Amino acid sequence: MILGILGVGHLAATMLAGLLKSGLDPASILLSPRGKGQELSTRHAIPLAADNRSLVEQADVVLLAVRPADASTAVAGLPWREGQVLISACAGVALECLPVAPARALRAMPLTAAEINASPTVCFPAIAEANMVLERLGPVIPLASEADFEVATVNAAVYGWAQDLIRRTAEWSAQKGADAQAMRRLVALTFVAAGRLIDEKPDPMDALLADLVTPGGITELGLDVLAAGGQPALWQAACEAVHARLIRDSGTA
Secondary structure (H helix, E strand, O other): OOEEEEOOOHHHHHHHHHHHHOOOOHHHEEEOOOOOHHHHHHHHOOOEOOOHHHHHHHOOEEEEOOOHHHHHHHHOOOOOOOOOEEEEOOOOOOHHHOOOOOOEEEEEEOOHHHHHOOOOEEEEOOOHHHHHHHHHHOOEEEOOOHHHHHHHHHHHHHHHHHHHHHHHHHHHHHHOOOOHHHHHHHHHHHHHHHHHHHHHOOOOHHHHHHHHOOOOOHHHHHHHHHHHOOHHHHHHHHHHHHHHHHHHHHOOO
């Protein structure tokens, strides 16, 4: 199988790093000559296509990772064929906006943690050939509809918000005199631990949190301060704003 990467920017570069780390043979990858294509081709000895038409002619699976505004134009008029699969990693671009018939298309939303093979990646619809690629980057979570995918894409923004919370907490700890590197690691792994517990235990999330909130304890105190400041409503408003943007951009409203 030849994997062609059309649109070699930051996200594609992190995915490429994860694919190579997973053991994928560089010879089975084909890069677009645009963006970081030439640089990554030289660094990793990966073949470089003459142009996007040549890339589509040779690839069995094509990863599209261009700017969402450029997605439709980037794939239009290329020699798509039956049996070929397009993986679109372009947020807010509906499947109907990707003219790649008779090839099959699916949407996927990997995170930059793909670089370390730790990206939970949602996709719709599930296509076996695409999953073989995405599973190299971390757990794949297939969804039942494109509407579900649009909601799940908000998680890509939450991923950044979580990193901001980690940064702020680690910096606050360092300002109090704690070792900066130790605090960075502690806070980051605390978020990993919280996520793993919720993912791996079947208990309702409210029940898991209730086990932590001792009356009069520090968890309760912090949650009360956040609630008084309007954090729950602000968090929901941020999610709603991102979702509304995705729906507007995809034209699926």
